[in-house]
Amino acid sequence: MEVLHVSAECYPVAKVGGLGDVVGALPKYQQRQGWIAKVVMPCYRTRFLIEHEFELVHQGGLWLGPTWYHFNVIREKHNLLGFDLYLLEIPGLIEGDQVYGCFNDLERFTAFQIGVMEWLNSWRHHPDVVHCHDHHTGLIPFMMNYCYKYDYLRQIPTVFTIHNAQYQGQFGWDKAYYLPAYDPWKAGMLDWNHLINPMAAAVKCSWRVTTVSPHYLDELCTSAAGLEALFRQERHKASGILNGIDTETWNPATDPRIMHHYDVQTVREGKAANKTDICRRFQLDETKPLFVFIGRLVYEKGADLLPDAVARSLYESQYALNFIFLGSGDPHMEWLLRQSEYHHHTNCKSYIGYDENLSHQLYAAADFLLMPSRIEPCGLNQMYAMRYGTIPIVRAVGGLYDTVIDIGDPGGYGLRFLQPSVWDITHAISRAMELYQHPQQMLELQQHIMQLDFSWDKSAQEYLHLYAQLKP
Template identity: 30%
Template sequence: MRIAILAAECAPVAKAGGLGDFVHGLGRALQAAGAHVEILLPDYDCLRHELIQDRQVLREDLPLTFAGQALRCRVSSGRVDGLDCRFFAPQSNAAYFARGAIYGEPDDALRFACYCRAALEWSRQCSGWPDILHCNDWQTGLVPVLLYEDYAPRGPDPVPDPGLDAVRVCYSLHNLGHQGWVEPNVLTAVGLDASRLMTPDRLGNSAGSSSANLMQGGIVFSNFVTTVSPRYAWEALRTEQGCGLQDVLARKQAQGRFAGVLNGIDWSTWNPRGDPLIAQPFDADRLALKAANTAALRARLRLQAVNKPLLAIVSRLDRQKGVDLIAHALVYTLAKKGQCVLLGSAQEPQIQARFERLRDAYQSHPDAHLELGFDEALAHQIYAGADFILVPSLYEPCGLTQMIAMRYGCVPVVRRVGGLADTVFDANFCVKPPAERNGFVFDDAEPAELEFALDRAFGLWTDYPDQFKQLQINGMSIDHSWNGPAQDYLRIYRWLVGGDPLEEH
C-alpha cells in the first residue's frame, strides 16, 4: 500500500508542536509494517537541513497555477530518519516558505493553499496517485476539496486521470481550536468556485459568516476522519470541544467514517533503558536505579537532597495547558513540603511575565526550580528523576507528556480530558483492576480538585511506598509505542481502499 502523508510539520526537520511528532512517528511505524510511505512537506528555509540525507532536486519547474499566476515549483527529495520526503518550494515573489518560520505569517492561508496545490500537482504529473492521502489539520484541508472539485473527471465524457478513482483521503484533526477560517479569495486562488462551496454543508456555516472553514472542508470531502484520541473524538461530538464542528462530525460518524485513534510516542527516543541524556539508565526491573536520576536532577537544579516527593511540569505555558492550575500547584506543593520543577515557556507575554515573577520569587528556594525555556536534555532528566508529572490541561486532544512520563516511572497527575482520560487511570477511584491503574485524575479545573489529587499522590508516596512503586511499574508496563496506532490506521486504510470512491458534496 502506498501512503502519502501531507502536513505542515515532520519532526525533527520541521517541528513546532505535536503534529511533527505524529507525522514522524506514524510514518516510521507504517513503514516498519510494510507500507510504502512518503512525507510531503513545504520546503521551509528554516528546515533542519543537516538532518536531511541524500537531498536532491527532482524537478525545478513543476508547473502549477495559483492566484491567477502560472508558477513553477521546485520539488526536492531527501530522507529524514529513514523516511522518504518530498519538499515543495513554489517559485513566487511572495516567497511563501522563505520566511524563517513554519507558522505565524499573515498570509499563512495562502502559503499552505499553494502547498496543497503543489503537492497534488506532483502526484498528478510526476509520482502518480497513492492509495491513501493522509492529511492533517487545517493546513491540508483543501486537499480533499480539490481532489473532488477540481481533479475528479466531470461532464458527460470525462477524461479519467489514471489512478485518481482509487485515491482515498484520511483526514486527522489534531486540534479543533485551530480550524483555518479564511477569506473566500483563498479558495479562488487555488481555482475553486467559492460561491459553490460557501454553504453550511461544505465550507460555509449557517451563521452567515463570509469566511470559509478549511478544516470543515477537509472533514466534509474526506473519506475518513480521525482525531488523536478516542476521548477527544467523543468530546468533539458532544461538548464545546467540537468548536462548532459538532454537526458536521456527527454526519461523518453516522456514515461510520469518524473515529479517535490514540497517538503513540517514539519508543526508541523515550527509553530509560538506553537514554543517553539521563544520568543512570534503568527500567521496570531495575527501578531502584531511578534514584540516581533523582539525585542528579536535584544536583543540576540546586535543589536540596532530601526525602520529599518531587513534582514536575514539562509544558508549554498557555491557557490550554491550565496555567492557573500550574501556578497553584507550584505554591501548593511547596506548602505540602514537596519539591517542584518546571520546564516551559509562554508565547503570550502576560503569561511569560507571570512565571518570570514566580521564578524570581523562588530563585533561592531549596525545593523549587523554574526553567523558562526548553532544554531537550533537561526534559529527559526531569522525566527520569521526578516522582510525579502534572498535566492539568483545560483540554488535551491527546497529550504525549503523560505517556513519556510513565515510560520513566514518573507518575502522572492529570485532568480527565481528551487523551489524558484515555491513558491515565486513577489509583483510588477507578473501575479498572489495580494492575491497570497508573496515576491520579481529577475532573474540574478548580484548585480544590487539583489539591485533592496532589494530596492523594503525595500521601501514597509518603505512607505507602510499595503501592507507589507498583503504580510506577504499572505505567512503565504499558506499550504506548506507535505500533498499535499504526495498525489501527492500516485497518482504516484497508477499509477505505476496499470501499467507495470520493463522494459528491
C-alpha cells in the first residue's frame, strides 16, 4: 500500500502549527507499519532545505491561467524523516521561507496543486491513495475527478483530512481560469455560496473525509463557518480519527531542547529543575504554580480571554500564581498579552513570537497548561503537555473533549470547563490552585498522564483500515 500525502506544512521542514506536526509524524508511523508513505509539499526556502541534500526527480511545467511556470520536484536524499519527502519548486512563484500570508497565496497554492497533478500524471505507477490535508490541497480531489487532462488519475482514491474548517481558501469565480480545463457540468462541485471554495470542493469530491477528532466531526454538522449543511449531507463518508503525537520528538527523557531530562519515576525532580530554570529566565517566583499558554494568538484559541482571566485569578488568589504566554498571531491579541505583562509584571510574562525550543521548555517546566479554545479540531498541545507531566486545563470542545477527562469524573486526569468565558477559566484556575495544594495527588496525576498512550500507532492503524476500504 502506497500513500502520497499532500500538504502545505511538514515538520521539521516547515511548520506553522499543528498541521506540520501531523504531516511530519503520521507518514513516519505509517511507514513503520509496513506501508510506503510519501509527502509532497511546496519548496519554501527554509533552513531545512539549505542544510540537507536533495536530488532532482522530476522537471515539468504548468499553466496557471495564461501564465506558464517551470517546476522541479526534488527529493531529500537520505530519508532523514523516515519517509520520502518531495518538495515542489516553482521559481518565480514560491520564493522565500514564508508559508502563509504572502500577497499571492492563491496563486502559490493553486500552482502547487496543479504541479502535484502534473507530476502525478507523469508517474508510471499509481499511488494507492492520495491523502490531502486542509484547503491548500482541496482542489486536488476535484482536479483528479473532473479535469480532462488528469483522466488517468480518476481511479485513484482520495482522502481529505480537515485540520481546521475555519479556513476554507475561498476565491471568486473570476479566478476560475487558473484551473486546467474541467467538465463545465461539474462546476457546482467547486462552488459554495457563489465562490470557489476549496474546502467545500474537497468534501464533495474526495472519496473519504476525515476530521482530526471524532467530537469535531459532530460539531461541524452544527458549526462549520458556513459549511454545516454540507457536512450533514456528506456525513456518510466522513469519520473522525484522533491525531496522535510523535512520542520520539516529544519525550522528556531524551528531548534535546530541554535542560533536565526526566521520566515517570523522576518527574517531580525533573519538572522542578526545569521550572527553576524557566522561572529564573522570566524572573518569576518558582515556588508559585506556573500556568502556561502556547499557541497561535487567534480568536479560535480564546487567547483574548486570557488577560481578564489572569487579572481576576491574580486578584482572587492574592498573586499566588504565575503565567507565561508563548504565541504570535493577531496583533491586537499580542498587544493585549503585552499589556497583561505590563500590568502584572511580577506574575505574568509573555514571549510574543514563534520559538520551538521555548515551547518544549515550557511543557517541561509548567504545572498547568491552559487551552481556553473556542474551536479546537484536535489540539496537540494538551497531549504534549501530558507527555511532559503538565496537567491540562481545557475547554470541553472538539479534540480537547476527546482527550481530557475531568478529575471530577471517574478515571479523570485533567480540568475541563464548558464556556469560553473569563468566569469559567478563572474557576478552572482556582480548581487547579486547590489541586496544587496536594502535592501527592499532583504527583500521581502527573505520573498517570505521562503514561497515557497518545502515540500515532493506533491512529495510523485507523487510517490503514480506512484506506483498505477504498477500492477503485
